[in-house]
Amino acid sequence: MPAATNRxxxxxxxxxxxxxxxxxxxxxxxxxxxxxxxxxxxIRDVILHRSHWIGLFFQWLEEGEAAQMPDHGVKWNQLKPYNAGLRERYADQSWQEAQERLADGHARLMAYLKTQDDAALYGGPMPGGTGWTTGRYAEAAGPSHYRSAAKFIRACLRAAEA
Known part of the structure; x- marks a missing residue:
């Protein structure tokens, strides 16, 4: 699916x-x-992971040019151990809490996007980013992650039925 190009x-x-x-x-x-x-x-781990990445998007926005992507002290080629650490970090969260974190993150993302215009989202690279626009980073943290979570969950549900 092609990435969105406007608000x-x-x-x-x-x-x-x-x-x-x-x-x-x-x-x-x-x-x-x-x-x-x-x-x-x-499934709970994946939902918590997706909500965490929405939070990272807001961290990047707040830090601007000083943003450390994907996170402080972490390089893009270190995502596998970073994501494994997220499982440990959120191990005490219940399934209900995971769903609430995702819903809250999504609501925060939507509220932010509704306050932006096309120029703010797609007019140039996001400060501190790697060349993508703010809109593209928002899509990666939200809808693209929702799609990949859904794909994982469908596979889990099929495996559970087998």
Whole structure:
């Protein structure tokens, strides 16, 4: 799916992908949400991971030119151990808390996007970024992550039925 190129497209794809993910996870019981699947990642782990990355987007915005991407002391080629650390960091979060964190992150993202215009989102590279526009980073942190989470969850649900 091509990336959005304007605010209206970004808002639409963010809302569409979030609703699809929300519908998918709304009836998943705790035991299934907490069961380890691929590389022992659970559905809960993936939802917490996605909400964390929305928070990173806001961290990057706040830090501007001083932003350290993807996070302080972490390089892009270190994502696998970084993400593994996130599982440990959020290990005490319940399935309900994971869903709430994602919903809160999405609401924060949508509120921010609604205050921006096309120029702010797509007029040039995001300060501190690697060349993408702010809108593209927002899409990566939100709708693109929602889609990849949904793909993972569909595979988990198929595996659970087998």
């Amino acid at each position: 209206a497209g970004l808002l639409a794809v963010a809302e569409k992908e979030f609703k699809k993910l929300q519908t998918m996870i709304s009836d998943i019981p705790d035991d299934l949400a907490n069961r380890g699947f691929e590389d022992d990642w659970s």
